[in-house]
Amino acid sequence: MQFSEVKYRVAVKGTPREILSGISGSASPGEVLAMMGPSGSGKTTLLSMLGGRATAADGCISYNDEPFGKSLKRRIGFVTQDDVLFTHLTVKETLTYAALLRLPRTMTREQKKERAMDIIYELGLERCQDTMIGGSFVRGVSGGERKRVCIGNEIIINPSLLFLDEPTSGLDSTTALRIVQLLHDIAETGKTVITTIHQPSSRLFHKFDKLILLGRGSLLYFGKTAEAMPYFSSIGCNPLIAMNPAEFLLDLANGNTNDVSVPSELDDKVHMENQNLQDTNSKINLRPSAQDVHEYLVDAYEHRVAYKEKKKLLAPLPISDDMKATITSSKREWGTNWCQQYSILFCRGLKERRHDYLSWMRITQVIATSIILGLLWWHSDPTTPKGLQDQAGLLFFIAVFWGFFPVFTAIFTFPQERAMLNKERAADMYKLSAYFLARTTSDLPLDLFLPVIFMVIVYFMAGLKASAMRFFLSMLTVFLSIIAAQGLGLAIGATLLDIKKATTLASVTVMTFMLAGGFFVKRVPPFISWLRYLSFNYHTYRLLLKVQYDPVPDILMTSVPLDNGVTEVGALVAMIIGYRVLAYLSLRRVKASNG
Structure with missing residues (x-):
């Protein structure tokens, strides 16, 4: 999957406001791509556009040079941040109804039920399969089990692309690690997994293959996760204390440089601004502003990495046979006919x-x-x-x-x-x-x-x-x-x-x-x-x-x-x-x- 110069705007009191400004990147089968950034940086908006849930104002989103269309929906899984499930259905009933509605009509009813049971065992949900999902007023499964049911609802169709919006939100570190390991297992079967994540632990951070770092709607980094810290070190940004790499990157994206070494270019800029402030007897600020840091990071990425990464986007990505068939087919196909949908x-x-x-x-x-x-x-x-x-x-x-x-x-x-x-x-x-x-x-x-x-x-x-x-x-x-x-x-x-x-x-x-x-x-x-x-x-x-x-x-x-x-x-x-x-x-x- 490839996306280039993706932009998104919304109207605020009649004035257009840019939420995303020229985001480019790619993800190949077998990879887990994580999107990080502070709240309001545009992670969920970008994920929604890549998953076909929103339309970009500008830019190109494609899979092997083919545009997205309605026919691709049956090959895409999208897990929302909120666990949208029926409270009084059991885990088994939830996944069985999803299988009956979503799997192709070439499969028999029994085959669809077997597929639901396979997913239950694949996700380790067999012990709670007869437990109600539960909710605010109904006791049910745990938070981690709910999240696995949500993922199961999407992978039951064996999607080529799986999108997840903050799948570890609200989970403890051990449960979150299990969820991310599950995403890796899914990717290893030849799927492409793209997820947003807010503030992962260091163990989670190193499990992602690729990373996108967003700040105020701009791209601050795209590349291999293992190369993120060396890249920021090369532009003069290093943590001054031992800290989680994810926390370090989020601090940078927020413009917070309290525990970060400041690049010489920013130092010079701050000194020049302080000289001007001394001339006007104003308060002296020894740290660069959040806006200065943001502009420096965007400029550094554009000059050091962006050109090389955009060149890679010109090369076609590998594509699976089932996705090839999906792309060539422009006809929307329902898993069941109208009467079966009504009955289920x-x-x-x-x-x-x-x-x-x-x-x-x-x-x-x-x-x-x-x-x-x-x-x-x-x-x-x-x-x-x-x-x-x-x-x-x-x-x-x-x-x-x-x-x-x-x-x-x-x-x-x-x-x-x-x-x-x-x-x-x-x-x-x-x-x-x-x-x-x-x-x-x-x-x-x-x-x-x-x-x-x-x-x-x-x-x-x-x-x-x-x-x-x-x-x-x-x-x-x-x-x-x-x-x-x-x-x-x-x-x-x-x-x-x-x-x-x-x-x-x-x-x-x-x-x-x-x-x-x-x-x-x-x-x-x-x-x-x-x-x-x-x-x-x-x-x-x-x-x-x-x-x-x-x-x-x-x-x-x-x-x-x-x-x-x-x-x-x-x-x-x-x-x-x-x-x-x-x-x-x-x-x-x-x-x-x-x-």
């Missing part, structure tokens, strides 16, 4: 979310609420006007509760899975339509389990009409309400992709729908009465009245007469479809804006 994602969704949906806290919440309602409306008597109004109040509460509950569950769906969706879509694991349909339908069996328990308890404790037909029609009405409300939550979450903003908008929307639902206000002013037709609470309440009392008594009659219920059912079905279409289009818009 549906099963994965069920396994991941069953722990949240069927948690004892949620079940206790629903059962406790239903028992309290049953006791408050214990065998209510619909033959009296007061008892009839009490029952209507219960029906309205059911309509509101099973409209409110699903909305505030569904709004978290896409904001919480945004990082996972971006990661998997960037790797072309599946089509967005397959993910969206699987994600929304895998919730249904889980979403409909608790309402059944709720209705069984409330319906008979409250003394509603003891008829099998009326009970099942009431149940169906609640189901329609739940699916419509869930669609609203999905649409709000997908449109905003921010939990705080989505929660605020959902609160205002649900409150408005509840007030317009036909129970609190019977005579709504004409200029705002149209709101009730957008409220699923309104249509659900009317349907529940229709199911329980046919014909509906005059005392409960709303401002709009009830017909056979077709209008209300049609409105709920339209909401179910409409809200989901809006959610899907919002996700497509976000994907398009992200490139």
Whole structure:
């Protein structure tokens, strides 16, 4: 892999700011290239461009003189700095689903599962293969094991290029050493490994084959790691005390020369500046400034190394046969067809979310609420006007509760899975339509389990009409309400992709729908009465009245007469479809804006 004069700019308050300025380098199969530099030096930006996750403003990135394209995605592995994994899946399930989605369709399902097991043993994860990944509130595997699972997710496709963003971040030195040794083992199989690293120990530093040192977006050094210290010594920069080479290089990149010998050119410059300061009676500074050090290092690299390294870039790098086939193919290939993608994602969704949906806290919440309602409306008597109004109040509460509950569950769906969706879509694991349909339908069996328990308890404790037909029609009405409300939550979450903003908008929307639902206000002013037709609470309440009392008594009659219920059912079905279409289009818009 080769890259030459790569530049990247961003607009800050309308003014272009250069993040990377002319970075050149290369990495061959069998090598591990490390990119070092202080925070904000552009390491992650450069890695993202080399991995095809961002587009360079200028410069050339190629593999054996061939440009990167979408067809190369299936030969590239990219491990992000954050461990983006599903909390409730086990190690084995995580890698198996990755294998099923990413490996070519020429392999059978069993072969893909065998490949996942091979990776588990290759990474030394066999002891924790049946342990959940875990997270902030769920106990799971260790940090080093999580990182190995992330790497396993990428090497499962046997990539020719593997990119890693700070794979040792947050790990102890021993675990970090294991991870770097693992990268060497991967490289030795003929792969090219490129990684960013923040501040490695001396043991880690010497394990890298090549090194790129960045400072303020400029290239300070590119070459063999073993030649880095001799190079900086040749330009007059030496550590004055025994120190980790990585710390020494980062100090230089930061412009800190407290424990570093200063080159004669910089000494002369400082003395000249101090002479000028003495003339103006200003404070004397005996050390060169960070800007002076940066300019000196950039100038030294340009004059001593850059020309020689750029000449090397003109020579083609060796290329593997599988990458040759990939480069010549311009067609994007999916590991599975659409139906298989849907099926795999549906099963994965069920396994991941069953722990949240069927948690004892949620079940206790629903059962406790239903028992309290049953006791408050214990065998209510619909033959009296007061008892009839009490029952209507219960029906309205059911309509509101099973409209409110699903909305505030569904709004978290896409904001919480945004990082996972971006990661998997960037790797072309599946089509967005397959993910969206699987994600929304895998919730249904889980979403409909608790309402059944709720209705069984409330319906008979409250003394509603003891008829099998009326009970099942009431149940169906609640189901329609739940699916419509869930669609609203999905649409709000997908449109905003921010939990705080989505929660605020959902609160205002649900409150408005509840007030317009036909129970609190019977005579709504004409200029705002149209709101009730957008409220699923309104249509659900009317349907529940229709199911329980046919014909509906005059005392409960709303401002709009009830017909056979077709209008209300049609409105709920339209909401179910409409809200989901809006959610899907919002996700497509976000994907398009992200490139």
